[in-house]
Amino acid sequence: MFDPRDDSPDAFDRLLHDELRQSVAAPTRLTASVMGRVGYMRVAEGERRRRRRRQRLVRAGAAAFLLAAMATTGVLLHTTDRVRDAHDGFTVDAAVTRDVDTARQAFGRTVSSIRQLRSLIPAADAEAGADAPQGAPQIGADGPDASDDTAVLLAAESAGPMATDADAATTSSPAATPPSDPRTTYAGIDGRPMPVAGVGSFPGTRAADPFAPQPASGVGPLSLPVESAIPGLDALIPRGPHATWTLPEAVDRSAIGPVAWRGSRSDRWSA
Amino acid sequence: MTKDAELDLIRRARSGDGDAMAELVAAHQDGLYAFMLRMSGRPHIAEDIVQEAFVRVLRNIDRFDPRFRFSTWVFTIAKRLYVNAMQKHRPVYDTETVSAQGGRTAAPGGKAVQDETMRTMRSLLDDALGCLGEQQREIVLLFHQQNWPIADIAVYLSMPEGTVKSHLHRARKRMKKFIEEDATLLARAAEVWA
Numbered sequence: 001m002f003d004p005r006d007d008s009p010d011a012f013d014r015l016l017h018d019e020l021r022q023s024v025a026a027p028t029r030l031t032a033s034v035m036g037r038v039g040y041m042r043v044a045e046g047e048r049r050r051r052r053r054r055q056r057l058v059r060a061g062a063a064a065f066l067l068a069a070m071a072t073t074g075v076l077l078h079t080t081d082r083v084r085d086a087h088d089g090f091t092v093d094a095a096v097t098r099d100v101d102t103a104r105q106a107f108g109r110t111v112s113s114i115r116q117l118r119s120l121i122p123a124a125d126a127e128a129g130a131d132a133p134q135g136a137p138q139i140g141a142d143g144p145d146a147s148d149d150t151a152v153l154l155a156a157e158s159a160g161p162m163a164t165d166a167d168a169a170t171t172s173s174p175a176a177t178p179p180s181d182p183r184t185t186y187a188g189i190d191g192r193p194m195p196v197a198g199v200g201s202f203p204g205t206r207a208a209d210p211f212a213p214q215p216a217s218g219v220g221p222l223s224l225p226v227e228s229a230i231p232g233l234d235a236l237i238p239r240g241p242h243a244t245w246t247l248p249e250a251v252d253r254s255a256i257g258p259v260a261w262r263g264s265r266s267d268r269w270s271a
Numbered sequence: 272m273t274k275d276a277e278l279d280l281i282r283r284a285r286s287g288d289g290d291a292m293a294e295l296v297a298a299h300q301d302g303l304y305a306f307m308l309r310m311s312g313r314p315h316i317a318e319d320i321v322q323e324a325f326v327r328v329l330r331n332i333d334r335f336d337p338r339f340r341f342s343t344w345v346f347t348i349a350k351r352l353y354v355n356a357m358q359k360h361r362p363v364y365d366t367e368t369v370s371a372q373g374g375r376t377a378a379p380g381g382k383a384v385q386d387e388t389m390r391t392m393r394s395l396l397d398d399a400l401g402c403l404g405e406q407q408r409e410i411v412l413l414f415h416q417q418n419w420p421i422a423d424i425a426v427y428l429s430m431p432e433g434t435v436k437s438h439l440h441r442a443r444k445r446m447k448k449f450i451e452e453d454a455t456l457l458a459r460a461a462e463v464w465a
Contacts, residue, residue, distance in 0.1 A: 020411075021415070026321060
């Protein structure tokens, strides 16, 4: 044993070692306290199974609730989806109707271009000192030659303002009242109305057509109904509030031009 | 506990095995508690520190680097907590309380004389330990109580092994001198070995 008067360091070392190595027990509750603080608790096996079963049920319920919530949200989003609605009711009829309308607009632009070209002709005639009717195509007793649309239009212009149609007299005036013909509407040229046959005569068309042609300033109004200028077109124009458009094979689409069939309207279209 | 067994427990504890966690705590709690009791001198502070240290260890078990000893990691965390605790509570080394706590293995035979001798011896050493500075007491406890090698103590305290040895030598010398200089202690010591 250690003697404090002993100078040998081994004796004191031995004392320290023997004494300090005497184990000191930590409180028995220490492990349970630590495990409880990190979220673990010692329980009986039956209680453990019961808790585990309850935990699984809670998790399954939470998962089911989450799935139901996601499904409900998906259905709600689907039913209120504007993109989905955009395709709703977009039938073949509606597509054909849109194509026909687009073609009609293109045709209107063609007519407008002709009128712009025509406005240059009187100036050239005046310089030449020639009579204007001489350069114009002759119109027979039966009316203009239906086989030549351009000739018809030019002849109509040369013969005087709006002279080829009964309605023309009313629409040629700048202060003209709206036409009574339900197949006409206003595309507007220089603030004066321009009746364009067919527009607004079938469901789905719009009176204020943003694609209407915008001719140059100084061009006079066109009073010639287009359907009367093209043989067979009048028969194609549907009548009545629920009329539908059909496009028989007789119509030469190539005459209207490829651009007309391509379509340029991107907004929603309903027949 | 072997190092492999300890690493296996740590691996299981990382995966959330409560039994492995409890086993880890049980394997180290006595040593850490004894160390903290000797360091702080107060059982309730030692218990608080040990409990908090193990909670932090288990919550951050993923951060443990297997290259080091697990006990070194636990003691490092506990020492930081001890320093914080000592800043709040002035260390009062209650040797009677420490002596009363120590010694799960009572003297064999249960003779009253031997018990008294052991108690006197314990009190003597506790007084001697109380005269040491913080670092020297820590080194003495780690070496003699926890049975750590000098190399591990050097790693734990981040100092060269030679410095650890020097501290240990000086601490033992100082404790011995403390007992010799105190007449009462010397008388008690003489009484024990009479």
